Amino acid sequence: MTAMTGNELSLKDTLPSGQCFRFSEENGVWTVRAGVGENLRVLRVTQDDLSPIMDDPFWFGFFDMGTDYGKLREQFSEISPVMKQACDYAPGIRILNQDPWEALCSFVVSQNNNIKRIMGIISRMCGFYGAGGFPTVESLVDAREDDLRKLGLGFRAPYIVNTARAVHDGEIRLDALKTLPIDQARAMLMKVKGIGPKVADCALLFGCHRLDCFPMDVWMKRVMATFFPGQDKDIFGPCAGVAQQYLFHYARTGGYFNYKEK
């Protein structure tokens, strides 16, 4: 028997795969920030020694180490040769367990935007509103649109305020998003002006661990049209969101659709 469990974690394939926006890497040392306001946590870790993750329940859960991704990849690989290729391309990808508010707010920022720029905007928001931690709901409820535009949010500025108010006023109940039937959870989010189906699915997948959500952004539209014409997310089963992440990363960085970003 080999030591390979099939349940590995690749930092370089997971962190820059467009699900989280507060990390950096220098000389092989990854720094990850997670959590809202006072709940900020900072991780420093290298691929050679993952004990800071494995020994800390918070980061263990954050990287979803309790789920067997090897088994999921086996199932996905049965679907089609391309799906298997996407799994083999970056097997160490995992779906992160982020804070629901951080994920929701981050993906409101993400719309019609690119990952590098999203990271810059969120970093500036954390500095301006969060003193380093991710801005709390309260700090954004009364945010001035003006200030948000100066941070680079553009037309998304009012959307952020709308979202913060909806959470503050109880129209969006973050705890309920984890357990509501998925259609109801999506509907609860999409009542807000500025949250559509794609942002809702990302918030639910990356912030509420709703693995059945299958966000359809420009990359996934290319993937489906090219590799799975005439089909939909149902072919990937109840954990379609995980398949989506393998495909997204494969499409973006695998060289099929002239990748340009950094």
Place this chain on the structure above:
DNA sequence: CACCAGGCAGTGC
């Protein structure tokens, strides 16, 4: 200059 980015709301049909 044009076109794009982990989209969405508004409008017209």
Place this chain on the structure above:
DNA sequence: GCACTGCATGGT
């Protein structure tokens, strides 16, 4: 229901 357009901003 679907197709089309404007939108802030920065990069190619």
